Amino acid sequence: MEQQKIAETMRELVGAANVVNAAADMSPHLIDWRKRHTGTAACVVFPRNVEQVSRVLAHCNANGIKVFPQGGNTSVCGGSVPDASGNSILLNLGKMNRILEINANDNSMTVEAGCILADLQEAALEADRMFPLTLGAEGSCQIGGNIATNAGGTNVVRFGNTRDLVLGLQVVLPDGKVWNGLRTLRKNNSGYDLKNLFVGSEGTLGVVTAASLKLFPKPRAVATALLGFDTVDAAVQAGIALQSAFPGELVGLELISQSEFEISLRHAAKARNPFQHTPLWMVLVELAASTGTSEALADRLTEALEAPSETGAIVDAVIASSEQQRGDLWHIRHSVTEANGREGMGLTHDIAVPTYRIPDFVAQAGAALAEHYPMAVPVIVGHMGDGNLHYIAMFTHEFWAQVPDKMRMQRDVSHLLYDIAAAMGGTFSAEHGIGSLHVEEMSRYKDAQELAMMRQIKDLLDPNDTMNPGRVLPPASDGLR
Numbered sequence: 453m454e455q456q457k458i459a460e461t462m463r464e465l466v467g468a469a470n471v472v473n474a475a476a477d478m479s480p481h482l483i484d485w486r487k488r489h490t491g492t493a494a495c496v497v498f499p500r501n502v503e504q505v506s507r508v509l510a511h512c513n514a515n516g517i518k519v520f521p522q523g524g525n526t527s528v529c530g531g532s533v534p535d536a537s538g539n540s541i542l543l544n545l546g547k548m549n550r551i552l553e554i555n556a557n558d559n560s561m562t563v564e565a566g567c568i569l570a571d572l573q574e575a576a577l578e579a580d581r582m583f584p585l586t587l588g589a590e591g592s593c594q595i596g597g598n599i600a601t602n603a604g605g606t607n608v609v610r611f612g613n614t615r616d617l618v619l620g621l622q623v624v625l626p627d628g629k630v631w632n633g634l635r636t637l638r639k640n641n642s643g644y645d646l647k648n649l650f651v652g653s654e655g656t657l658g659v660v661t662a663a664s665l666k667l668f669p670k671p672r673a674v675a676t677a678l679l680g681f682d683t684v685d686a687a688v689q690a691g692i693a694l695q696s697a698f699p700g701e702l703v704g705l706e707l708i709s710q711s712e713f714e715i716s717l718r719h720a721a722k723a724r725n726p727f728q729h730t731p732l733w734m735v736l737v738e739l740a741a742s743t744g745t746s747e748a749l750a751d752r753l754t755e756a757l758e759a760p761s762e763t764g765a766i767v768d769a770v771i772a773s774s775e776q777q778r779g780d781l782w783h784i785r786h787s788v789t790e791a792n793g794r795e796g797m798g799l800t801h802d803i804a805v806p807t808y809r810i811p812d813f814v815a816q817a818g819a820a821l822a823e824h825y826p827m828a829v830p831v832i833v834g835h836m837g838d839g840n841l842h843y844i845a846m847f848t849h850e851f852w853a854q855v856p857d858k859m860r861m862q863r864d865v866s867h868l869l870y871d872i873a874a875a876m877g878g879t880f881s882a883e884h885g886i887g888s889l890h891v892e893e894m895s896r897y898k899d900a901q902e903l904a905m906m907r908q909i910k911d912l913l914d915p916n917d918t919m920n921p922g923r924v925l926p927p928a929s930d931g932l933r
């Protein structure tokens with residue numbers, strides 16, 4: 453009854469066409485991309501403009517109705533679906549998907565939060581510019597979700613995280629007030645940088661409704677190579693050397709273990725192995741430049757690879773000679789998440805350590821898994837240039853089905869690996885966000901003072917805990933104030 457009433461009120465606030473509450477209409481929004489997290493809600497609301505978002509939040513905040521924002525629902529840590537309480541609303545931004553302005557002279561683009569990332573990349577290219585945020589879920593994820601999670605992806609080594617690409621934001625605060633910070637200035641030292649408070653806040657402080665974003669010159673020349681190595685140490689050393697050799701041109705540096713590569717080849721449609729014998733470690737390298745030709749860039753890359761190939765540091769290499777070959781190499785990389793899901797039960801750890809410590813991390817994590825969980829296969833893929841690894845402990849579906857306490861085992865495996873990263877000055881979460889999955893790790897690994905400041909900010913902006921409750925921050929009852 454209560455749920456029905458909430459849905460009716462939402463229809464009054466945003467129009468009947470923008471609210472659904474039939475089970476079949478809501479169900480795709482109530483389960484996450486990996487199908488590991490589910491929730492319930494009174495209804496799913498699809499606002500069409502900032503005024504509607506403002507009305508919805510003001511009403512919910514005043515009436516104790518929790519609000520769970522959702523973008524493309526591709527995040528993989530339980531933040532994009534509501535909790536199990538049911539008397540909440542899911543606020544999906546998908547109908548706010550207009551590009552408001554592209555200003556090539558200003559190298560900026562101002563867009564609504566529900567725009568799909570791939571559509572923004574396309575629109576930038578049409579304006580002879582580039583929006584460099586690139587990740588496997590780009591065909592579904594929304595820029596609002598990217599901002600809320602401070603998404604990374606494969607171009608961070610050159611262009612930074614989403615945070616580095618945001619010039620200004622429009623945000624509806626939990627009480628319905630609108631903060632219009634849509635500016636495209638590169639410099640603005642007038643007080644606190646509020647936009648950075650909302651980037652990465654995962655919908656706990658308000659709803660991002662629009663953003664001004666940085667554009668870059670469209671690349672004219674691209675060179676892509678897949679390099680093979682016998683050791684992870686050789687792979688990391690080669691990556692560090694390439695970063696020095698191609699400053700400003702190195703846009704992608706992705707590490708892939710043999711186990712991950714073969715999983716992707718097994719499960720990804722039309723994936724082709726460019727090697728006769730898959731090396732133990734591979735690095736996918738991409739260079740891009742706004743002048744010159746792809747052939748000239750590929751020649752320079754080939755030249756740079758000669759010395760390490762002669763010493764045997766690089767054991768095999770493929771340099772893409774066509775757009776098709778380049779696409780094939782990236783296809784293997786971008787297919788890993790889906791392929792891992794088909795392979796078995798992969799416990800994914802999105803850790804980061806200083807790049808030069810990656811070999812230490814891989815060695816220590818491998819030894820710890822072999823000792824405590826010998827049935828797990830280490831599967832590794834990651835944004836090597838940022839020190840960010842997706843370290844996956846892969847179990848067969850058959851083994852996992854028989855694990856009596858899955859939650860506990862997942863936590864134990866994770867803490868084993870996170871402890872190793874933490875001891876190296878690393879983090880348990882470099883991308884994807886905290887969601888509901890990693891709240892416990894926030895208590896375990898974050899500094900108490902840091903957590904206390906975060907809690908104070910949350911209490912200040914959202915005293916009624918209207919926005920995305922139970923996400924990111926440990927409960928206030930933990931005494932973190």
Ligand SMILES: Cc1cc2nc3c(=O)[nH]c(=O)nc-3n(C[C@H](O)[C@H](O)[C@H](O)COP(=O)(O)OP(=O)(O)OC[C@H]3O[C@@H](n4cnc5c(N)ncnc54)[C@H](O)[C@@H]3O)c2cc1C
Nearest residue numbers: 523524525526527531532588594596597598600604655660
């Ligand atoms: C195949 C695949 C590859 C991926 N690769 C990467 C990668 O390389 N790097 C990376 O960082 N991530 C990656 N991800 C994770 C995911 O795509 C990103 O976290 C993405 O930024 C989430 O965007 P979304 O629109 O799907 O957000 P959702 O999943 O819908 O939501 C994510 C969080 O943001 C909040 N939120 C969403 N929209 C708003 C808004 N407008 N205002 C306020 N809060 C909001 C939600 O409440 C939730 O807490 C990948 C996922 C998949 C499935």
